[in-house]
Amino acid sequence: MPSEKKLMRGSNVxxxxxxxxxxxxxxxxxxxPQNELPEYLSARMPEVGGAFIQGESEIASxxxxxxxxxxxxxxxxxxxxxxxxxxxxxxxxxxxxxxPAVVINMMxxxxxxxxxAPSGADYYQxxxxxxxxxxxxxxxxxxxxxxxxxxxxxxxxxxDKYRTPVMILGDGLMGQVMEPVIFPDPIDIKSLPPKDWAxxxxxxxxxxxxxxxxxxxxxxxxxxxxxxxxxxxxxAKELRxxxxxxxxxxxxxxxxxxxxxxxxxxxxxxxxxxxxxxLFRPITLWPFPTIPLRKLAAKIGKVGVFEFSMGxxxxxxxxxxxxxxxIYFYGVPGGIIPTPSDVARFLKSSIKGxxxxxxRIEA
Amino acid sequence: MSAEAAFKKIFGRPxxxxxxxxxxxxxxxxxxxxxxxxxxxDELGLRENTIGVPPxxxxxxxxxxxxxxxxxxxxxRALAVATGIKRTNPDKFVLTYQGDGDLxxxxxxxxxxxxxxxxxxxxxxxxxxxxxxxxxxxxPTTLLGQEATTAPGxxxxxxxxxxxxxxxxxxxxxGVVYVERCSLASLKQIRQAKKAIKKCFQVQxxxxxxxxxxxxxxxxxxxxLSPKEAWAWVNEVMxxxxxxxxxxxxxxxxxxx
Amino acid sequence: MIKRTLFAGFGGQGVLLMGYVxxxxxxxxxxxxxxxxSYGAEMRGGTANCTVTLSDKKIxxxxxxxxxxxxxxxxxxxxxxxxxxxxxxxxxxxATLIKEEVSRKDVEVIKVPTLELAKEAGSDRAINMxxxxxxxxxxxxxxxxxxxxxMQAALKGKEKFFPxxxxxxxxxxxxxxxxx
Numbered sequence: 107m108p109s110e111k112k113l114m115r116g117s118n119v120x121x122x123x124x125x126x127x128x129x130x131x132x133x134x135x136x137x138x139p140q141n142e143l144p145e146y147l148s149a150r151m152p153e154v155g156g157a158f159i160q161g162e163s164e165i166a167s168x169x170x171x172x173x174x175x176x177x178x179x180x181x182x183x184x185x186x187x188x189x190x191x192x193x194x195x196x197x198x199x200x201x202x203x204x205x206p207a208v209v210i211n212m213m214x215x216x217x218x219x220x221x222x223a224p225s226g227a228d229y230y231q232x233x234x235x236x237x238x239x240x241x242x243x244x245x246x247x248x249x250x251x252x253x254x255x256x257x258x259x260x261x262x263x264x265x266d267k268y269r270t271p272v273m274i275l276g277d278g279l280m281g282q283v284m285e286p287v288i289f290p291d292p293i294d295i296k297s298l299p300p301k302d303w304a305x306x307x308x309x310x311x312x313x314x315x316x317x318x319x320x321x322x323x324x325x326x327x328x329x330x331x332x333x334x335x336x337x338x339x340x341x342a343k344e345l346r347x348x349x350x351x352x353x354x355x356x357x358x359x360x361x362x363x364x365x366x367x368x369x370x371x372x373x374x375x376x377x378x379x380x381x382x383x384x385l386f387r388p389i390t391l392w393p394f395p396t397i398p399l400r401k402l403a404a405k406i407g408k409v410g411v412f413e414f415s416m417g418x419x420x421x422x423x424x425x426x427x428x429x430x431x432x433i434y435f436y437g438v439p440g441g442i443i444p445t446p447s448d449v450a451r452f453l454k455s456s457i458k459g460x461x462x463x464x465x466r467i468e469a
Numbered sequence: 470m471s472a473e474a475a476f477k478k479i480f481g482r483p484x485x486x487x488x489x490x491x492x493x494x495x496x497x498x499x500x501x502x503x504x505x506x507x508x509x510x511d512e513l514g515l516r517e518n519t520i521g522v523p524p525x526x527x528x529x530x531x532x533x534x535x536x537x538x539x540x541x542x543x544x545x546r547a548l549a550v551a552t553g554i555k556r557t558n559p560d561k562f563v564l565t566y567q568g569d570g571d572l573x574x575x576x577x578x579x580x581x582x583x584x585x586x587x588x589x590x591x592x593x594x595x596x597x598x599x600x601x602x603x604x605x606x607x608x609p610t611t612l613l614g615q616e617a618t619t620a621p622g623x624x625x626x627x628x629x630x631x632x633x634x635x636x637x638x639x640x641x642x643x644g645v646v647y648v649e650r651c652s653l654a655s656l657k658q659i660r661q662a663k664k665a666i667k668k669c670f671q672v673q674x675x676x677x678x679x680x681x682x683x684x685x686x687x688x689x690x691x692x693x694l695s696p697k698e699a700w701a702w703v704n705e706v707m708x709x710x711x712x713x714x715x716x717x718x719x720x721x722x723x724x725x726x
Numbered sequence: 727m728i729k730r731t732l733f734a735g736f737g738g739q740g741v742l743l744m745g746y747v748x749x750x751x752x753x754x755x756x757x758x759x760x761x762x763x764s765y766g767a768e769m770r771g772g773t774a775n776c777t778v779t780l781s782d783k784k785i786x787x788x789x790x791x792x793x794x795x796x797x798x799x800x801x802x803x804x805x806x807x808x809x810x811x812x813x814x815x816x817x818x819x820x821a822t823l824i825k826e827e828v829s830r831k832d833v834e835v836i837k838v839p840t841l842e843l844a845k846e847a848g849s850d851r852a853i854n855m856x857x858x859x860x861x862x863x864x865x866x867x868x869x870x871x872x873x874x875x876x877m878q879a880a881l882k883g884k885e886k887f888f889p890x891x892x893x894x895x896x897x898x899x900x901x902x903x904x905x906x
Contacts, residue, residue, distance in 0.1 A: 175553075282765045308516070
């Protein structure tokens with residue numbers, strides 16, 4: 107039976123959902139704005155027989171996760187932007203070794219130490235691989251506490267199904283916001299598909315090794331082709347997006363995560379004035395919902411891109427839409443959270459094409 | 470009389486080693502260290518319950534030689550990876566096999582903190598005072614005056630810092646139960662090294678805490694010495710900076726005897 | 727219906743707790759709720775604020791363009807946020823600390839002598855409970871019962887504070903009902 111409705115902070119929601127999704131190992135290093143998550147799991151993990159470690163660094167933490175994942179245990183780490191930059195080593199290795207794990211990034215402002223306010227500035231890092239090598243990491247972008255819970259389950263399932271690290275990309279606001287949540291039932295770990303690749307000691311079988319170093323040129327070439335096939339399959343099967351109020355829209359707003367929530371209120375403000383805009387919200391940032399966006403944008407003719415970064419998701423929108431629609435862009439760097447009215451001004455300006463807020467993009 | 474009765478096998482390949490040729494250079498200490506680890510695992514009946522973590526460095530391909538489950542760790546992170554394995558599988562036997570660059574330079578933080586947490590893991594630490602795989606660059610353990618491709622004219626403390634004694638450094642932590650330094654450059658020391666490795670493994674089986682065995686290991690290729698000269702260099706020069714013997718032992722094993 | 731409330735003041739005045747109480751109380755009433763706090767450095771002694779959005783429909787933005795209700799616990803907060811309050815909105819002033827007048831003429835101002843009322847309720851630490859009581863009573867967002875339930879949910883595990891906090895909330899309700 108699903109849980110009763112609980113009012114919980116976003117970071118804690120991820121922790122509880124992870125435990126219910128069968129996560130039994132967490133390692134992480136404190137960094138604002140997601141400290142509530144390791145704090146929550148430090149108490150919660152022992153209750154379910156799992157292990158919690160506060161690592162000596164983000165690098166150590168992701169590598170602890172790598173070790174636990176190699177034995178078939180559902181494992182997770184979390185951090186915020188500068189910390190996730192440090193974790194890229196382990197993420198790249200896990201991509202190469204085909205190990206499943208979930209990595210949470212509650213983004214904050216950068217570059218460098220930046221600040222602790224909500225940001226979307228790690229979009230490139232998350233969606234383009236992030237570490238060395240030719241790999242991608244599925245990225246899920248929740249836009250509220252209930253979705254944080256639901257997508258945490260999804261993240262573990264995708265990770266296991268495709269043997270890949272999966273990232274949940276939130277921001278400081280998602281980490282701190284409190285909303286009512288109904289948690290899905292805890293899964294029965296024994297019911298999960300067996301992981302015949304996991305290291306368990308070689309009793310009764312030949313020893314196994316998990317590695318990403320392939321000195322033989324053909325071996326690495328073929329391994330990369332295999333990875334690409336896997337990424338193609340993920341792209342075909344795991345695309346997720348949402349739309350709202352698009353049927354009669356004159357402008358299609360593209361936004362994910364927190365900005366999509368602010369954009370939705372902005373759209374409601376405009377509709378109260380009789381101006382019709384609609385929302386396209388990517389939920390998987392990689393794979394990006396290119397074709398669905400392309401079709402809708404071509405039909406509506408005008409696209410307004412709003413993100414907490416200075417033109418990162420914009421690139422994916424341009425690749426999806428090209429010259430099929432006019433593209434307008436409103437980027438807000440980490441730190442300032444615009445209000446729905448700010449975004450509404452951008453949307454009005456985009457519909458008029460007067461360029462007073464944001465700017466027109468030549469694709 | 471049966472063949473079994475007539476012939477008794479007195480020497481063979483340990484089951485914990487695969488039937489593969491190694492890529493190690495002539496005179497390299499790794500082959501000996503591999504064999505000692507394998508013999509100890511066999512004798513303690515651990516092979517089928519073991520998960521090993523090799524380093525980045527010359528032993529990066531150790532999974533081609535060790536006949537048990539292994540997972541590659543990023544450079545320096547073996548003890549972090551091993552921590553994740555052991556904490557989720559406390560009944561498995563977990564060992565790391567690391568070189569000086571891996572354990573005492575890029576992985577210093579992971580080493581010190583795994584040791585300090587008292588992780589129930591056994592670390593085999595190969596100290597050859599040089600970077601072997603990358604071709605003779607300075608290691609954290611390179612001796613003062615020792616030639617390295619990145620320390621032309623020899624290691625100079627004012628330019629390159631000093632040889633690091635990581636075994637002594639971790640020994641001060643309460644989480645560390647057993648640390649011994651042996652060498653792979655004499656038959657007597659090789660026998661002692663095996664005893665130390667076996668004891669280190671026992672520490673983990675008895676869930677006492679962290680154990681580490683440092684092995685001074687010849688690298689004739691990068692020292693630009695013959696194998697015989699390399700043994701002599703370990704015994705005459707290297708041991709002065711890295712004295713052999715037990716560095717820490719709070720196992721209480723001897724008291725019980 | 728959608729109502730956005732902004733609470734602001736010094737760290738230590740219980741600003742974030744007022745937001746929790748309103749949020750939990752709204753859940754108790756069966757409304758959708760989104761609570762967003764300022765966080766980080768401000769939490770450690772500086773200014774603190776949080777926004778609580780209540781609605782009987784799905785809530786989109788967790789941040790408000792123009793809050794309908796604004797609780798100012800100190801003057802810097804009043805100065806900073808006064809302009810953003812929606813037309814015909816309500817501004818609740820912590821009259822114990824704020825002697826200045828609100829410059830806006832298109833809002834209703836409720837001056838709550840929090841410290842005096844809290845002392846009457848039994849503890850000068852209950853100023854935030856007095857204020858949340860006054861807010862819920864004046865705005866009609868929550869009944870006394872829902873507000874108390876919200877307080878109890880927000881302070882779960884700290885049951886020994888319930889009676890005193892309840893008195894504070896009741897004093898806030900009485901202040902609105904009786905005008906004193």
